Amino acid sequence: MKRLRHMDEETTYWLSYSDMMAGLLLTFVLIIAFTMLHAKMQYDAKETELLGKEKELVIQADELDEEREIVARQKTTLDEQAKMLNAQEEALAEQGKKIAIQEKTLREQHELLNKLEALMSEQQQKLDNIIGVRTELIEELKREFDDSDLHVAVDENTGAITFDASILFSYNQATLTPSGKEFLSEFLPRYVDVLLSPQYRDYISEILIEGHTDTEGNYLFNLELSQKRALSVAKYCLSDDSKVLTKEQLEELKDVISATGRSFSNPIYKEDGSVDMEASRRVEFLFRLKDEEMIREMIEILSTDQQ
Numbered sequence: 645m646k647r648l649r650h651m652d653e654e655t656t657y658w659l660s661y662s663d664m665m666a667g668l669l670l671t672f673v674l675i676i677a678f679t680m681l682h683a684k685m686q687y688d689a690k691e692t693e694l695l696g697k698e699k700e701l702v703i704q705a706d707e708l709d710e711e712r713e714i715v716a717r718q719k720t721t722l723d724e725q726a727k728m729l730n731a732q733e734e735a736l737a738e739q740g741k742k743i744a745i746q747e748k749t750l751r752e753q754h755e756l757l758n759k760l761e762a763l764m765s766e767q768q769q770k771l772d773n774i775i776g777v778r779t780e781l782i783e784e785l786k787r788e789f790d791d792s793d794l795h796v797a798v799d800e801n802t803g804a805i806t807f808d809a810s811i812l813f814s815y816n817q818a819t820l821t822p823s824g825k826e827f828l829s830e831f832l833p834r835y836v837d838v839l840l841s842p843q844y845r846d847y848i849s850e851i852l853i854e855g856h857t858d859t860e861g862n863y864l865f866n867l868e869l870s871q872k873r874a875l876s877v878a879k880y881c882l883s884d885d886s887k888v889l890t891k892e893q894l895e896e897l898k899d900v901i902s903a904t905g906r907s908f909s910n911p912i913y914k915e916d917g918s919v920d921m922e923a924s925r926r927v928e929f930l931f932r933l934k935d936e937e938m939i940r941e942m943i944e945i946l947s948t949d950q951q
Contacts, residue, residue: 777847777933778803784838794831802930805835809856809873809925818872820880829888832881836889839931840896850932851901853877858921859908871905877927878903 782803789796789805796805812824820828839848855870855877878901882894889897912923 777844781838781844781847781931784844785835788834788838792830792834794827796831805929807927807929808922809927810922812877812927813873816869818869818876820876825880828877828880832888833893835929836893836897840893845896847933848900848931849934851897852930852932853881853901853903854928854930855903855905856910856924856926856928857908858924859911859919860921863907867905867907869905870907871903873927874903874905 782798782800785798785803785805786800789798796807798805807827811827812820814821838844839851853874855872855874857866857870860866881888881901882898884894908924912920912926914920
């Protein structure tokens with residue numbers, strides 16, 4: 645009986661222990677299951693979170709790609725703008741060079757203009773002086789011959805003195821007539837006294853004797869005739885045997901006198917426009933002043949430039 649009770653107690657003990665162990669095992673299983681479930685839930689949550697982040701990363705990657713494309717386009721635009729800027733800088737530099745060259749040219753032109761203005765001022769003074777001297781000379785010649793018996797007319801603009809060829813020569817001849825020599829003997833000393841006087845001698849560059857003919861005949865014949873007549877007058881003026889001038893006057897006259905023939909290149913016209921044949925046959929005494937030709941050429945050049 646005791647043994648049986650003992651066996652029952654032992655059996656009860658093992659059953660209680662088994663139940664306890666089973667309970668513990670169940671508890672461990674439940675704990676493990678709960679832990680695994682919790683871990684699974686956390687894993688799922690993490691996986692969901694990771695998927696969400698992966699989607700965000702994909703979106704961010706797409707946005708980054710778009711931004712890269714935008715940056716690439718902006719870089720391309722910036723490169724093009726940089727090229728344009730470089731081209732503009734080169735153009736500005738080239739333009740700067742051109743402006744520098746133009747400024748240099750303008751400075752040189754301004755300097756040249758100042759020199760020309762100075763030269764013009766100087767030439768204007770000379771011109772005014774020459775005009776004044778010419779005016780005085782013409783007035784002096786008019787006073788000298790207005791009261792004379794020679795009936796010499798002095799051109800009020802040029803100072804030229806014109807003789808009818810018949811006074812000095814026979815028709816179509818180049819040898820001075822006795823009356824022509826007499827006329828020159830009276831005219832020449834008075835003319836030279838004025839032009840070669842101390843007041844005007846330094847201004848006289850040339851005394852010119854010109855022979856002119858009418859338009860009858862050919863040009864070359866008349867050219868030879870007009871030259872011979874001008875030369876005959878010049879020879880008489882410079883002849884040592886004529887005793888018309890003093891030795892001093894002759895020496896001074898030789899330095900400035902010249903003779904030329906003009907044929908019928910400059911005839912005299914009547915009021916109706918026809919050639920005045922008698923008036924065209926003439927000999928003229930003219931004078932030129934120093935610097936006069938240079939100033940005349942300069943005035944002609946300036947007049948041409950202004951046109």
